[in-house]
Amino acid sequence: MNRRRPSPATRCVGGRAEVDPATGALGTPIVMASTFHQDDPGRPGPWEYTRSGNPTRHAVETLLAELEGGTAGFAFASGMAATTAVLSLLNQGDHVVAARDLYGGTFRALTAVFSRFGIEATFADATDPDALGRAFRSNTRMVWLETPSNPLLHVTDLRACASFARQRGALTVVDNTFMTPLRQRPLELGVDVVVHSATKFLGGHSDLVAGAVVVSDPDLAQQVGYLQNALGGILSPHDSWLLARGIKTLKARYDAEEATAQELARRLADHPAVERVYYPGLPDHPGAEVHAAQASGPGAVLSFDLGSEEAALGVLRAVEVPAVAVSLGGVESILSYPWTMSHAAMPPAHRRALGIGPGLLRLSVGLEDVEDLWADLERALGG
Numbered sequence: 001m002n003r004r005r006p007s008p009a010t011r012c013v014g015g016r017a018e019v020d021p022a023t024g025a026l027g028t029p030i031v032m033a034s035t036f037h038q039d040d041p042g043r044p045g046p047w048e049y050t051r052s053g054n055p056t057r058h059a060v061e062t063l064l065a066e067l068e069g070g071t072a073g074f075a076f077a078s079g080m081a082a083t084t085a086v087l088s089l090l091n092q093g094d095h096v097v098a099a100r101d102l103y104g105g106t107f108r109a110l111t112a113v114f115s116r117f118g119i120e121a122t123f124a125d126a127t128d129p130d131a132l133g134r135a136f137r138s139n140t141r142m143v144w145l146e147t148p149s150n151p152l153l154h155v156t157d158l159r160a161c162a163s164f165a166r167q168r169g170a171l172t173v174v175d176n177t178f179m180t181p182l183r184q185r186p187l188e189l190g191v192d193v194v195v196h197s198a199t200k201f202l203g204g205h206s207d208l209v210a211g212a213v214v215v216s217d218p219d220l221a222q223q224v225g226y227l228q229n230a231l232g233g234i235l236s237p238h239d240s241w242l243l244a245r246g247i248k249t250l251k252a253r254y255d256a257e258e259a260t261a262q263e264l265a266r267r268l269a270d271h272p273a274v275e276r277v278y279y280p281g282l283p284d285h286p287g288a289e290v291h292a293a294q295a296s297g298p299g300a301v302l303s304f305d306l307g308s309e310e311a312a313l314g315v316l317r318a319v320e321v322p323a324v325a326v327s328l329g330g331v332e333s334i335l336s337y338p339w340t341m342s343h344a345a346m347p348p349a350h351r352r353a354l355g356i357g358p359g360l361l362r363l364s365v366g367l368e369d370v371e372d373l374w375a376d377l378e379r380a381l382g383g
């Protein structure tokens, strides 16, 4: 009899896939050991030292790999630790082509840290495959993409970029934080490496900082595993358990948050105080069709521009339902101000050139009632 392969929603829950063989407990136990006794020192057992491998971390890494449709997953202490490990695949003299409107911390790692080790980066408009192509050099070894991007939700055609990069012998990396594997599986579109800030939707409760890498190719898996152990930015056993616990409700959270985001985006687009709404679920959003062809939903993050710093600060001071904070993807709505928060690491001229102006607000929609959120936003907007 053919058994149906569990869909990601079912796999997220854990359930029978995570029953502990030793005790029957539902869920993987937290193995808080740094080291493991070796019965036969000539033949090390499956676990030796927690930096190299830990049963709790292994359980969440297996889950991450299955959700992204890869062969190997790696859990890190933060999204930036995951990013650091992936950038460390490069050698001195290599060149990276990166999307222009990248997470601020990734931009900083490339321009202020990896640049010191002789790795150069060119930032290109990834929404235009020709512009991306023009940024390539003979030594380009990696393309770093985010789609939809942060905070303007720009859409990049993943199939086209991954295929172009592959022909030129470069790896394609996608930061899939905004979409999660429930909406977008880059490895299935030809991408080589998926990176996550698991701090956001995967963890989902604003109580964890974590990162993830997933790959399909066995050689690449070996290299990332080597770097995870060599550089040491691992996720702790306790936080690995917390991440798996968060992922159990990913589908329910994401579905509900996305539905509310869709409704708020529509209402904000009609509001006279709002100059522009950025959300891939709006039909006139640039790249909405490309997005729909590679992802199964628009997500739960939207941005809107009020035209001035004064108006943006006014709303940030007036809202009472969303938290005003950095980060996103939690059960609580978070309103943030990219100009001074997530994108402060980018030089002001670069921010302005991208369209990240002082009137822009980013809303990560949580699980609150849509009418409570709207009433609060409408009041704060002065409507």
Ligand SMILES: *Cc1c(COP(=O)(O)O)cnc(C)c1O
Binding pocket: 078, 079, 080, 081, 103, 105, 146, 150, 175, 177, 178, 196, 197, 198, 199, 200, 209, 210, 211
């Ligand atoms: C937050 C974030 C990161 C960085 O992750 P940390 O967990 O904060 O280190 C990377 N990429 C995106 C898109 C993010 O939102």
